[in-house]
Amino acid sequence: MEKYNHNDIEGKWQKIWEENKVSKIDKDDTKNKFYMLDMFPYPSGDGLHMGHTESYTASDVYYRFKKMQGFNVLHPQGFDAFGLPAENFAIKTGVHPAQTTEKNISNYIKQMKMLGLNYDFDEQAVTSDPKYYKWTQWIFQQFYKNDLVYQSTQKANWCSSCQTVIANEQVLNGECERCGTQIEQKKIPGWFFKITDFADDLINDLDKVDWPEHTKKNQRNWIGKSEGAKIKFKLTAHRSQLTANEIEVFTTRPDTLFGATYMVLAPEHSLVSELKDQITNWDEVEEYGIKAQNKTEMERIEGKEKTGVKLEGISAINPANSEEIPVFIADYVLVNYGTGAIMAVPAHDDRDLQFALQKDIEIKPVIAEVKSVDEIIPGLAELKIKSARESGFATIGFGLLMESGQFNGMNSEEAKKKITEFVGGEMTTNYRLRDWSISRQRYWGCPIPIVYSPEGKATLVPEEHLPWILPIDVDFKPKGVSPLGASKEFKERTEKIFGKGWTPEYDTMDTFVDSSWYFLRYPDALNDSEFCSEIRKKWLPVDLYIGGAEHTYMHLLFARFFTKAMNKIGLLDFDEPFLKLRHQGMVLDAQGKKMSKSKGNVVNPDDMVKSFGADSVRTYMLFAAPLEDEVMWNEDNIVGVYRFLEKVWFTKDELKEKSSEDVVRELHKTIKRMTKGIDELAYNTAVSDMMKFINTVKKSSISKEDYQTFLTILSPFAPHITQELWHQLGNESLIQDESWPKFDESLSKDSIHKIAVQVNGKVRETIEIEEGTEEEDVSKKALASELIKKWLEGKEPKKIIYVKNRILNIVVESNE
């Protein structure tokens, strides 16, 4: 008996597969197409991590399964190669990001091949490659021409010491992660994509796609559509004299207008400075404004503590009841959501209530959560106030209006419109989604193909000059402007083409732009004259997309936006990029902790493959937990899968003329379950089904033919060992020649069922019945059992419930 030597087998077949180019497909043949897409990795210096390993194996299994089912499967891979880590590395070491990236990519490819992942690396998409980003820039141009791009400013975290914008995640307790300097919020000018134009489509079209429900829910919440009203409040100053100023608020609850007992403006609201002369505590107001400016958005909205400052000398008039109410600025109101101002109804909004309790503002309930007027008891308002003060929670439900003048007794929904009308407001829709700011003050990104005239007017770089190449003569150290500003070549190139005094745009694009369309490139990755030819576009859209749940919001939303925008322009004839989406969970260490370099608990797939083989690593990754759950990488457990493969290996030496009947039945059952299981990406149970099968075989006997069928269904998980055995049995190429086996429905079912017999819901006996036994006969058999007779204690059954082939419940009495 020959030992199972995974290293020899895997190396040998990987070499043969590469030489025979088994990953090549005819891309012009889209008749029976299936587009299987992976989220492409950022090629970091740490190499492929275990999360990639799981996700890519999952897709590789599905790819092999579909291929065996006769589909022409596109299964590409590429690299999201622009990004900050390479740039930071360059700042530290001076090594150019292009060099780092190239090195990392070749390492990634080596690792992917080592895992037996079958990609065609001749046609990749590498976002930092000018051949790729030429089309990123070209799409930017199309967006620009179609009025989907504009210039504006946005607040960002600014580190004055590093002289650069930094991400929220690099801000620790308000300080720069790198140098500890206090972070300020600075207004940065830049380019924006009009994603909000598509807000409604981005919500509604989720109905068209097969995605996890929670992912859809998250996207809807992120877009945050809310129906409400805009209502204007007049302002008074100097002992209640009306001023010319008004505050417009956005509210989703205009029905509670009579309960608005104060107003809040975002500290940055333009009206605040306009009212400077009327505000008698200006110093305090200004100081608060500066503090709020330097908080990140999350610091402002998190936590129960609400802060704010009353604008002394100013009041507003509640347009519903003409009452004079105080006006505050508070940082829990954000300037870029709604109108940047709110009417506050502490009785019916938790945040308003918290603020009101701190500032001792009147709480005025105006909604009774009841269905009929009779249920509104006297003193209800007082009760509600008391409960709000004690619990800290407002009542936010709907119901009938009270304490609201002529609207008393009206239901909330109707009152929304009526009250809005009454005060001259307007019903409107508001979104949480903001336009996409794509400018980054970074080097290692796609240059924005814009140049400025000496007068400062922005113009597109004409298509003939694309790719608008990222200059290489730069110093990576940030100096307050984008690194591209330091390039002599870039400036000279611009002046040479456009004339003296012209300057290029120095910012690069958000790397999310690159990854928002890469899947459109794969079908025709080598095309120099189009981003994708009409023939190759038939591969699109993606049939199945697998990737991490951490991309639930941004990447997936941006890619959907790109698809919709390109559809609108006429570049694509579909408007959803990913028909089916599934996530893979995170891979944690054996203690359930996230793997990170700083913790020193990173597991390297190379080492795992060396010790256990790619087949074991692949199969174990998928066996350890459901795909979408977290996987704890426990090295001790992988031996179970290794032993399973060894059993498969040695079974080759024990083949018999004929399979025993239980093996035949188990085989058909296993094929049936695997066919369904792989299709649903329920890989963990699919692997356990195969283990059960082998356990049956060990106790029985299997023929060569049935053994080969089993190798076929195992091959997507463990392609190397199955191919080797396939070869040893005298066959050619499993992956290229074999099709997915069919199962015999009648053989896949048990003929005898063990069913549980319950008395009053408790299992008291198990009986065996044949397939197709009538309910009556099942009852008879059960009632004839001595054990059951004993438990019935001679009482008459009240009710008998039979669930086919599963359970029979005899109800004698309820337990009273």
Added chain:
RNA sequence: GCCUAGGUGGCGGAAUUGGUAUACGCGCACGACUUAAAAUCGUGUCUCUCACGGGAUGCGGGUUCGACUCCCGCCCUAGGCACCA
């Protein structure tokens, strides 16, 4: 704080979607083989009880003949929160 998901043996997990809770794997214990060990094979392994039986799916309630599964209220963990990818 807000949005979303999840809590089942010593551990990873299974449960035909409301029908015999703990499949499969790891670990552990005992046995076989061995001078011995490793490997392999076999048996056992939720818990309390001598037993008859009873109790367990994060905690507390509810619906049902029957609840890991559905409903209500808590607690804990994870992901995301717009310049990391």
